[in-house]
Amino acid sequence: MVREYPIGLLFSVTGSYGTVGASMLHGARLACRQINADPEFGVRLSPIEHNPGSDLNAYAPAVETMISSGVRNVIGCYTSSSRKEVIPVFEKRDALLWYPTHYEGFESSSNVIYTGAAPNHHMLPLVDYFTRHIGHRVFCIGSNYIWAWESNRILREELAQRHGTVVGERYLPVGETDVDCIVEAIFAAEPDIIFNSLIGESAYAFFRAFRAACCSRGIDQAQRYPIASCNLSEPELDSIGPDAVDGHLSSSVYFASIDTIANREFVSRYNTAFPDNHGPSAEAEAAYVATILLAQSLRAAGTDTMNDVKTCAANQRLRAPQGEVVIDPETFHTYLTPRIGRSRADRHFDIVYDAGNPVAPDPYLINSTSILEASPLRPSFRIVS
């Protein structure tokens, strides 16, 4: 008997970070089509879509509407701010959010399954890579909200352990595209590398403006001032535009260029389903994986009520395009395989580092950070005469 369950797809496909949201929606839709096309699977998904349009205030009402119409499992949210907005609604209404995005960690709501990367999957390998191969003087830029604040805090902690320094830190409001003051500040600080946590249009504007400023000064930006991000994927390279697209580092658990049979098949199906796009992003794969894991959990539970689905979600595993993924029953985060890519002019990534195996999630960084916070840069020892 095939049971049909309504599921919510909550992605902002318009607005500041609409490029990524659309890519995530495509990943989730592809998974729904795959599940529904397989009568042997035993479950059919009936997706109900909502587009909050990158407006933070639109998220909670959208979830209320979905749950009122009978939805108990929602896949969605890109920004951490939007996740924080909707969690109280899920907790109040006994529903489950499947959050597929990489995020900054330090959360474990009992109403969320976190299938995206935890900070030990993206931040730590990236810091490890650039301190080994590039340098220790880092300039941090980011969108002014929790993702960038917390990412930069973790970066500072990691750098402190490796005797590195943050030589500058600047934030822009989400959606702001006037980046000239940041570009000037970077030239003044002369870092070895720029760590970018800007999202959406702000990030694209920065990549373009910084490359142009470097060109006008005769500087090879990718060599002298490489930019490293934990949130840069293939569709975003399209949005940056052809002049500034190559040479950027990205830490992610998925790149479309992963050379495995499973991934080639996934990319091919994605491109056939969405020919107007330029291939799947890490977020698209994450939404795809989350949707399949949800379907597997629904099948195992035989119902879509929260507690039963959550119980069955523990230890669910899948041979995903990125490799094997498993939901950790302790943290309800996911085992994923960290990788680092360098962008090419053809808007794909060369993979320069691959962890080789799925890595256990560590959302509170209990296994990777020190017990005490990093020492302040200002020494407490002073010589007085």
Place this chain on the structure above:
Amino acid sequence: MRSNRYVQNFRQRRALILSRDWRAIETISAMAARLGMSIESVVPDDGGLPPILDVADAQCDVLFLDGDLNFLPETGQGGAGGGSGPPHIPVIGLVGIEAPSRLRALMQFGATAFLSKPVHSGSIFSALYLAINTFDNMSGLRLSIQELEHRRRYRRHVIKAVTLVMKSRSLDDEGAFALLRKEAMRARLSLEAYCEGVVQRSTARSLDEKGRRQGT
């Protein structure tokens, strides 16, 4: 000297849970495990606090104490095992009834953070962060006060020593003080400890001279 750096990672700490509320125990245990902590759930009897608190260690343990238990210090009871008073470890109070008497009892027991019941797992990390770092700050302040009290008691030696040096070296008070401070630094002693030595040596010399005078 205590570091000003905050504790942010609670792995390898032990959560001692003193409650009869199974829902609270379950939620705290699950979250503590995610934070890399070990868990010791102690269901108390009404006779007093369990002996495990006698051997609790401030650097390793944190106590989740249910305010709804009926042996808290408001009744004048309390005292782990042999009645030695509240344990000197970070305490998080679990608050079922928000009555001032309950809150006061938990604070008197050393609670530096509260968690309302039913316990929400999303609040536990913040409560641990607050409880452990406030406990450490308070311990640091307590040590500073002890040190300052100690030095205050020895202040009279400084005054005496300044007077002695003023007389013996024909210096004004500022000059005498500067000389004593310099000598204290050279001897790697606090000013108070050095001055105590100066006064004791001077007193001993006076007694010797007095003795010699009486002997002649």
